[in-house]
Amino acid sequence: MDRNSRKWYTVQKNIGGATMNIKLTLGERLKDLRVERNLKLETLAEKTGLSKSALSKYESDDVTDLSIYAVTTLAEFYGVTTDYLLGVTENKKRPDAVLSDLHLSDGAVDVLRNGRFNHRLLCELIVHENFRRFMTDLEIYVDGYVSANIQNLNAGLEATRQMLKKKYAADENDLYMSTLKLGQIDEDEYFGRVLYDELVAILKNIKTEHRKDKTTSDGAMVDNLMKELEDAQKLEGAADEKKIRTALKAIGINYDKLTEDERKLIKKILYKTAMLKPGTLAGNRGKHRR
Secondary structure (H helix, E strand, C coil): CCHHHHHHEEEEECCCCCCEEEEECHHHHHHHHHHHCCCHHHHHHHHHCHHHHHHHHHHCCCCCCHHHHHHHHHHHHCCCCCCCCCCHHHHHHHCCCHHHHHHHHHHHHHHHHCCCCCHHHHHHHHHCCCCCCHHHHHHHHHHHCHHHHHHHHHHHHHHHHHHHHHHHHCCCCCCHHHHHCCCCCHHHHHHHHHHHHHHHHHHHHHHHHEEEEEEEEHHHHHHHHHHHHHHHHHHHCCCCCCCHCCCCHHHCCCCHHCCCHHHHHHHHHHHHCCCCCCCCCCCCCCCCCC
């Protein structure tokens, strides 16, 4: 899966030990769709009839006057649904998929709905080009399609080995006796190895693609986040404000873009954590809350 395909799914981030699902914004979806097609804003403006300045605003989420015409025009141009652009669904083209068409049991639907695992990774696994082969081999093993053949083969080899042992008093360590013994297949061990190798190959491929993905917690992302947190610490201001900036930076919120009311609300929330304690904000040092 290429870097841009990640935008089919809700991004998952691990924050403070908890997994949070962060839906992509309209601007992020629009920009990804344009980048996927290697289009410049000028070209997109020509093809859609929308102005370059308006398109730029849409992609930066600086939207105050988004019209229905613009949404439908862009959805039609990119071949996606308006619901996808607006974040109502994560499905680009199949908002009306019938559950029965997916052939899922009630238990499987419950598992998919609970959101307690990485849905994005599951989707990447399922759509991988070698996943069908993995599932076919898994079915062969679970349903025992070749069990009888393996048992017959093992029985033939063992019968021959016992015959040589009885007729010629062959040594167990003899080359032919050892060959007949090693030629017998342990079905569980054999398929375990086959399935393991296939699954690991798929996961390694997905992992390689994740290295190009800025939403994946790889080394590059960690380095960038560390730099951003260090920059937040270097800013002038009260110690508590630096703590707030650092905490918000970690979850992708720009402190400077918050309104004064939003900042006050966040401070009240952080009072309930170990990060900030009552009486530590600038101007309140040494005072006790009553």
